[in-house]
Amino acid sequence: MDLILAQFLTGLAAACSLFLVASGLSLIFGVTRIVNFAHGAFYMLGAYAAYWLQQRLAGPVGFWGAVVLAALLVGALGALMEMTLLRRIYRAPELFQLLATFGVTLMMEDVVVLLFGPEDLLGARAPGLKGAVEVMGQQVPAYDLFLVALGPLVLLALTLALKRTRWGILVRAATQDRDMVAALGVNQKWLFTSVFALGIVLAALGGALQLPRGETAHHTMDLKIIVEAFVVVVIGGLGSVPGAFLAALLVAELNAFGILVLPEVSLVLVFLVMAVVLVARPYGLLGRPQSAQRGALVVTARPWRPFTAPERAIALALAALAAMLPLAGGAYALSVGAEVALFVLFAASLHLVMGAGGMASFGHAAYFGLGAYGAALAVTAGAPMLAALAAGPLLALLGAVAFGWFCVRLSGVYSAMLTLAFAQIAWAVAFQWVGVTGGDNGLIGIWPAAWAASPATFYWLSLAAALLGVALLRMVIFSPFGLALRAVRDNPARAEALGLSRQRVQWAAFAIAGTLAGVAGALFAFLKGSVFPDVLGIPLSVDALAMVLLGGVGTVIGPVPGAILYKLLSIVLVSATAYSKLLLGGLVVALVVAAPRGIAGAALDLLARRRATP
Amino acid sequence: MSGGLQLEAQDLAAAYGRAQVLFGVSLALAPGEVLALVGRNGAGKSTTLKAIMGLVPATGTVRLGGQDIARLPAFERARLGLGYVPEDRRIFTDLTVLENLETGRRPPRSGRAPFTEARLFAMFPNLAEMRHRRGGAMSGGEQQMLALARTLMGNPAVLLLDEPSEGLAPRIVAEMAKAVAALKAEGLSILVSEQNVAFTRAIADRALLIERGAVRAAGSVGEIEARLAADALGTDAQ
Numbered sequence: 036m037d038l039i040l041a042q043f044l045t046g047l048a049a050a051c052s053l054f055l056v057a058s059g060l061s062l063i064f065g066v067t068r069i070v071n072f073a074h075g076a077f078y079m080l081g082a083y084a085a086y087w088l089q090q091r092l093a094g095p096v097g098f099w100g101a102v103v104l105a106a107l108l109v110g111a112l113g114a115l116m117e118m119t120l121l122r123r124i125y126r127a128p129e130l131f132q133l134l135a136t137f138g139v140t141l142m143m144e145d146v147v148v149l150l151f152g153p154e155d156l157l158g159a160r161a162p163g164l165k166g167a168v169e170v171m172g173q174q175v176p177a178y179d180l181f182l183v184a185l186g187p188l189v190l191l192a193l194t195l196a197l198k199r200t201r202w203g204i205l206v207r208a209a210t211q212d213r214d215m216v217a218a219l220g221v222n223q224k225w226l227f228t229s230v231f232a233l234g235i236v237l238a239a240l241g242g243a244l245q246l247p248r249g250e251t252a253h254h255t256m257d258l259k260i261i262v263e264a265f266v267v268v269v270i271g272g273l274g275s276v277p278g279a280f281l282a283a284l285l286v287a288e289l290n291a292f293g294i295l296v297l298p299e300v301s302l303v304l305v306f307l308v309m310a311v312v313l314v315a316r317p318y319g320l321l322g323r324p325q326s327a328q329r330g331a332l333v334v335t336a337r338p339w340r341p342f343t344a345p346e347r348a349i350a351l352a353l354a355a356l357a358a359m360l361p362l363a364g365g366a367y368a369l370s371v372g373a374e375v376a377l378f379v380l381f382a383a384s385l386h387l388v389m390g391a392g393g394m395a396s397f398g399h400a401a402y403f404g405l406g407a408y409g410a411a412l413a414v415t416a417g418a419p420m421l422a423a424l425a426a427g428p429l430l431a432l433l434g435a436v437a438f439g440w441f442c443v444r445l446s447g448v449y450s451a452m453l454t455l456a457f458a459q460i461a462w463a464v465a466f467q468w469v470g471v472t473g474g475d476n477g478l479i480g481i482w483p484a485a486w487a488a489s490p491a492t493f494y495w496l497s498l499a500a501a502l503l504g505v506a507l508l509r510m511v512i513f514s515p516f517g518l519a520l521r522a523v524r525d526n527p528a529r530a531e532a533l534g535l536s537r538q539r540v541q542w543a544a545f546a547i548a549g550t551l552a553g554v555a556g557a558l559f560a561f562l563k564g565s566v567f568p569d570v571l572g573i574p575l576s577v578d579a580l581a582m583v584l585l586g587g588v589g590t591v592i593g594p595v596p597g598a599i600l601y602k603l604l605s606i607v608l609v610s611a612t613a614y615s616k617l618l619l620g621g622l623v624v625a626l627v628v629a630a631p632r633g634i635a636g637a638a639l640d641l642l643a644r645r646r647a648t649p
Numbered sequence: 650m651s652g653g654l655q656l657e658a659q660d661l662a663a664a665y666g667r668a669q670v671l672f673g674v675s676l677a678l679a680p681g682e683v684l685a686l687v688g689r690n691g692a693g694k695s696t697t698l699k700a701i702m703g704l705v706p707a708t709g710t711v712r713l714g715g716q717d718i719a720r721l722p723a724f725e726r727a728r729l730g731l732g733y734v735p736e737d738r739r740i741f742t743d744l745t746v747l748e749n750l751e752t753g754r755r756p757p758r759s760g761r762a763p764f765t766e767a768r769l770f771a772m773f774p775n776l777a778e779m780r781h782r783r784g785g786a787m788s789g790g791e792q793q794m795l796a797l798a799r800t801l802m803g804n805p806a807v808l809l810l811d812e813p814s815e816g817l818a819p820r821i822v823a824e825m826a827k828a829v830a831a832l833k834a835e836g837l838s839i840l841v842s843e844q845n846v847a848f849t850r851a852i853a854d855r856a857l858l859i860e861r862g863a864v865r866a867a868g869s870v871g872e873i874e875a876r877l878a879a880d881a882l883g884t885d886a887q
Contacts, residue, residue, distance in 0.1 A: 204744065204751050207748075208752045211741050211742065215739040217722070218704060218723050219753045219799065219800070219803060220724050220753075220803050323743075
């Protein structure tokens with residue numbers, strides 16, 4: 036009983052930082068509609084800034100002063116990012132801003148290594164709160180009790196600010212209809228900047244307050260918190276601060292007790308709960324249905340059309356050129372080439388769901404990974420390569436059918452987060468079901484059969500899969516089914532009035548996309564000779580998103596150049612420099628600003644302008 | 650230059666993507682004048698108002714009290730004295746009546762009695778009774794009153810009213826007409842897009858017939874209504 040209480044208090048204390056981070060994220064999304072992927076990075080910066088300041092400021096005043104100062108400094112940095120980067124792209128499609136903040140995140144991860152080194156940094160304990168307090172016979176850290184009290188105080192302060200001040204009223208009004216707020220004479224720019232700065236201050240405060248709990252500052256702490264914060268925001272309901280509070284408590288307690296009660300599913304518990312909440316309450320615990328969305332995911336600059344005869348000839352010529360790589364490159368080039376080809380297929384499959392279907396997916400790695408594991412498990416069971424190449428996509432198809440059934444019942448960011456939840460569940464199964472998947476050690480020895488073993492043959496195999504897959508996806512997009520898919524994307528109500536079932540059409544798209552991602556994953560397993568849980572991980576899902584968005588989600592061809600550029604860049608940069616993330620992130624940010632329709636979108640714009648002015 | 654005109658728009662052209670909607674609309678409003686834009690659905694009346702307000706990208710000139718505002722963003726136009734009441738009301742449904750009014754608040758304009766909550770509640774007694782009600786829990790007529798009151802909180806010199814009587818019960822339409830007449834008496838210039846003939850006759854000094862994104866005719870409300878009716882019947886009114 037006493038142990039349970041102690042664990043409960045630990046959960047409450049952990050909920051404090053989580054709530055701070057999540058409420059900021061929720062506020063920012065509510066008003067600006069930006070999915071701020073960099074929120075975790077600002078949390079990390081808050082921790083580092085507090086550490087650095089606490090080394091320099093003495094005494095209790097110095098300690099607490101450092102916490103506040105760190106939050107304010109990082110908040111100013113956040114405002115700077117909003118003003119210099121995000122202001123340029125508010126009119127871009129919704130997820131493009133996610134890509135921009137993802138680029139910033141990559142950069143920051145390397146920047147903190149540059150400034151502070153790669154080691155974990157242990158911060159100072161809070162003066163005056165170093166000891167433990169006895170609560171019903173259990174020693175509870177005094178600092179934890181401080182956090183338990185701080186959470187509700189912040190909730191109260193935020194609630195008062197939103198309900199009782201003019202600023203808060205304008206923020207709530209802008210959450211519903213920001214153009215109307217502008218028509219009433221409110222300068223949205225500064226409203227957005229102030230909300231953004233406040234959200235970042237909260238995130239940084241969350242980071243700074245974690246250090247005295249004995250957590251270290253390190254350069255990977257952003258990813259874990261951003262995923263948890265997203266989960267909290269979605270469970271609570273986008274834009275709802277009390278919802279974020281409730282959900283932070285729920286998630287933190289699930290974490291605290293999950294380890295005790297169900298250690299074998301502890302990693303997946305939170306995502307299971309999120310999936311259940313979303314299926315039961317599609318807008319989260321305290322969320323409301325989003326008002327008519329004024330920024331669509333996909334903005335097609337010009338009507339989609341199949342290749343003309345000359346364009347098809349160019350595409351075939353490029354494919355033929357790609358097929359000649361074995362004449363020029365050695366084994367390394369061929370393995371890079373095969374990997375790029377497989378990621379082209381992976382990105383193109385995501386594009387069917389996102390570009391043609393208008394459904395963002397934050398968890399597309401699930402199907403890539405299921406394909407890889409399906410193939411690897413088949414090989415482990417003694418199946419030949421061809422059978423394994425069938426087994427992988429089949430498993431991916433099953434996963435897409437099962438997960439997709441739920442995801443198409445939601446919309447917008449909620450649906451995207453549900454895809455993330457399912458991907459994390461798949462990842463956790465691979466990670467924790469050691470008996471079958473080998474857990475962290477993965478499955479090794481997944482080598483191609485003799486006929487496909489030479490680098491050239493395997494490259495051609497991968498290239499053929501990519502070309503056929505992309506061609507197939509184009510055929511799907513321009514088929515009657517593809518028209519139906521785009522119809523439900525552009526105007527669900529009208530499409531339904533025409534007799535199209537939105538959910539069924541999108542579900543089918545999910546299945547097709549999942550299967551093709553599974554093909555890419557299965558071949559990837561043979562390319563690497565092994566499979567690890569990473570192939571189901573969030574970073575891979577984010578990579579796929581980045582490829583599609585960089586290429587241009589509003590174009591048909593976009594994912595192909597997007598994947599080639601992004602994958603090549605990441606491979607080349609990793610081998611060329613120690614700060615590949617800084618450079619890659621910088622390039623992503625630069626591309627986002629320079630080409631807000633993606634590479635293919637920018638190229639098509641350029642061509643159209645050329646044609647208009649001969 | 651603008652000879653005491655309160656609002657003057659010239660050669661307004663606007664397009665949604667590739668579809669051009671306005672082809673050079675020009676109009677002018679004197680202080681205290683009510684001008685009605687008359688025309689069928691899709692003729693370009695709403696877009697004209699949005700273009701003046703800066704809510705759709707448009708070319709052409711817009712002058713407010715002689716000052717060129719065509720390049721200013723919507724919020725600056727509002728601050729200079731343009732008040733916009735949108736067609737679909739766009740009440741903030743999560744906010745109470747009082748909070749909705751707060752979103753419209755701007756400093757008083759010199760030479761005019763400022764609008765306050767108290768004044769507006771006297772003007773729209775219904776709103777006074779439901780000052781703590783959420784916007785989403787109000788009827789269409791009440792929302793229309795609130796939308797007008799919210800814009801008046803900004804003390805505008807010119808009002809842009811988009812279909813203020815649309816979908817309202819006759820009793821509420823009469824109340825709206827009374828409110829508009831009171832505002833006109835205070836010297837506000839009002840540009841109103843409207844399909845309700847009786848309402849237009851009750852409030853407007855002049856009317857413009859808008860067709861396919863251009864001004865086809867100008868005249869008294871009676872003349873323009875006759876012309877519109879004749880067009881609908883396929884006869885020539887002239």
